[in-house]
Amino acid sequence: MxxxxxxxxxxxxxxxxxxxxxxxxxxxxxxxxxxxxxxxxxxxxxxxxxxxxxxxxxxxxxxxxxxxHPKVISAIKEQADILATVAPQHANEARNEAAKRITSVAGDSFKKVFFTNGGADGIENAIRMARLHTNKHKVLSTYRSYHGNTGSAINATGDPRRFPNEFGFGHVHFWGPYLYRTAFWATNQEEECQRALEHLEQTIIFEGPKTIAAVLIESVPGTAGVLVPPAGYLDGLRALCDKYEILWIADEVMSGFGRTGKWFGFQHSKSTPDLIVFAKGVTSGYIPLGGVIIPEKIAKTFDERVFPGGLTYSGHPIACATAVATIDVMKSExxxxxxxxxxxxxxxxxxxxxxxxxxxxxxxxxxxxxxxxxxxxxxxxxxxxxxxxxxxxxxxxxxxxxxxxxxxxxxxxxxxxxxxxxxxxxxxxxxxxxxxxxxxxxxxx
The missing domain is CATH 3.90.1150.10 (Aspartate Aminotransferase, domain 1)
Structure with missing residues (x-):
């Protein structure tokens, strides 16, 4: 040292x-x-x-x-010598390899990655995808949450940083599970889980399932207090989303890439989200990178339909090479x-x-x-x-x-x-x- x-x-x-x-x-x-x-x-x-x-x-x-980490620092230097930058419309090897690494740890149903510069614009584009894929507009998220500081992301956020930024459209908040300060008068984790899911279902019903594109939830809410969901909650969320034809967006910006002892926080459950947003740990923060991990069923929506989103530095080669090296050392070590x-x-x-x-x-x-x-x-x-x-x-x-x-x-x-x-x-x-x-x-x- x-x-x-x-x-x-x-x-x-x-x-x-x-x-x-x-x-x-x-x-x-x-x-x-x-x-x-x-x-x-x-x-x-x-x-x-x-x-x-x-x-x-x-x-x-x-x-x-x-x-x-010396191996990741070395990878950054090596990529700078090969190709320091390239416009996102071109293919490049570093981006391809990063996408492969990321989908491989997310699960078999995920096929593609839309790269962003960080978590907030990952959330922004996941919401955009969900709205276009479902042709519905509302997004449900919890009060105890943080999703980023861009337009839709900050409006999806529950914490007070939302208050001076409430200019977004179609955002509805609900109470997630938190037994220590329960909103449901629960006395144990089982009651908290059941009552939180019942509350979410009532919110869906009263907001109108045909208006709701997605439920956006941090798999383990981080800034809000590391609120590990009770056993069965994410599985119940999956069931409700399936019942009402709503997408589940998993915000793994903070809980992803090993933080909870698994590659992603949702992997502590039996269920799989429809979209995963990642950032932070994917490069250990050495170079900014984020994105949305997409399953085939949603990617196909945009085979013949233009996806109206993009960033100048989407899939930046140095950032992607950093992600490859980070994931590789996480696995090898x-x-x-x-x-x-x-x-x-x-x-x-x-x-x-x-x-x-x-x-x-x-x-x-x-x-x-x-x-x-x-x-x-x-x-x-x-x-x-x-x-x-x-x-x-x-x-x-x-x-x-x-x-x-x-x-x-x-x-x-x-x-x-x-x-x-x-x-x-x-x-x-x-x-x-x-x-x-x-x-x-x-x-x-």
């Missing part, structure tokens, strides 16, 4: 240049203080002041193979299997042990290297440690203390998400738990 650089002068310059020239997303520009990141390797990254962090955020939950093992043996049991020690931990959910921890002020009332749609001084203190101790978690509202790389070592996984526990202890939680 490279040695972190300790260069305060450079840190100050990078920070000043950022504040002078860069406009950051989802931020009031005058209220942020970005970390100046200098480098990374494996499960760690570091700043220009020489501070090293164990990355339990995977940045925005995308460095699934860790930072700077058994990273998906490692993610499953880490979740089962270390993160799941370890987080439950931490809950015995720290009363602030209200609920724990997850699979593989994808875990969410609800932080509460009181376990009996389950009052969140931060209100919906915001943070709080205590949550800010938890995150700041984690960072001080060298742990970078992913946080949202009242939750801490523990989402390390799929190839994290057992020792580093245990260290991440120790650092979280140490941080909570230091602030008396």
């Amino acid at each position: 490279s040695t972190p650089e300790n260069n305060p002068d450079k840190a100050a310059k990078v920070f000043a240049d950022d504040r002078a020239n860069v406009f950051h997303s989802w931020s009031a520009q005058g209220q942020i203080s970005p970390m100046t990141v200098a480098g990374g390797a494996g499960s760690y990254f570091w700043d220009f002041n020489g501070k090293k962090y164990l990355d339990f955020s995977c940045q925005l939950v995308f460095t699934n193979i860790g930072h700077q 058994k990273m998906v299997e490692n993610a499953a093992s880490i979740g089962e043996k270390i993160l799941g049991p370890g987080l439950n042990e931490l809950a015995k020690k720290h009363q602030v931990i209200g609920d724990i959910r997850g699979a593989g290297v994808f875990w969410g921890v609800d932080m509460v002020t009181d376990r009996k009332t389950r009052e969140p440690l931060a209100p919906y749609g915001a943070s709080s001084p205590k949550m800010n203190e938890i995150v700041a203390t984690c960072k001080k101790n060298g742990l970078m978690p992913f946080n949202n509202f009242n939750r801490i998400h523990m989402v390390p790389p799929c190839n994290i070592s057992e020792s580093d996984a245990k260290l991440g738990l120790e650092l979280l526990s140490k941080s909570l202890t230091e602030i008396g939680l």
Whole structure:
């Protein structure tokens, strides 16, 4: 591993240049203080002041193979020497190979890939395909969800980032399963599953099945809290979609490519969606890439009918070569299997042990290297440690203390998400738990 650089002068310059020239997303520009990141390797990254962090955020939950994997970096360099870019209307080898790799891990029914630059435009084009294929216009999605920051994607999103962007057409929200904060007065996972499906069916009936093109759902809602669906929920969703002739779009942008201990989150069920949207982990974020995985029945709709969508950089050869290399190293180094093992043996049991020690931990959910921890002020009332749609001084203190101790978690509202790389070592996984526990202890939680 490279040695972190300790260069305060450079840190100050990078920070000043950022504040002078860069406009950051989802931020009031005058209220942020970005970390100046200098480098990374494996499960760690570091700043220009020489501070090293164990990355339990995977940045925005995308460095699934860790930072700077040498085989993938080499593949990027090799593709740059062969063909750095090409217009999307031409065929190229890197794109072909990426499509083959992606469909091979999605399942036998999937035949083609429409490449995009990331997850949001993947969602955008999946919705477009569904509407054109079904000749229906509505899209149903859950309140606890995030699908991206483009027109239809942000309107499909449930969380508060939707509110200032509600200009889309035909979007309807419903409650997905979440036993800890059940909308259905359920007392166990079986009741939650049954009642959530009954609620979805009533929503379909009252919205009109002949108006609904698709149900769009994150296979495991990520930013909303790593809400692992109860057993049978996705199978019930599949049955409802079949009953009412509605497409199921699986948003696997965050849950895909090993994150849950399988290639895709839906693979924990017995059922298969109609369209799969992917991004993030497909390249470990090294080069932006996303897309829609398409079965033959939907691809055929556009054999003689123009698909009215495209992007200048669709199937960019360097991005596609990165995807090929990423999938290949995930297979050869058994990273998906490692993610499953880490979740089962270390993160799941370890987080439950931490809950015995720290009363602030209200609920724990997850699979593989994808875990969410609800932080509460009181376990009996389950009052969140931060209100919906915001943070709080205590949550800010938890995150700041984690960072001080060298742990970078992913946080949202009242939750801490523990989402390390799929190839994290057992020792580093245990260290991440120790650092979280140490941080909570230091602030008396």
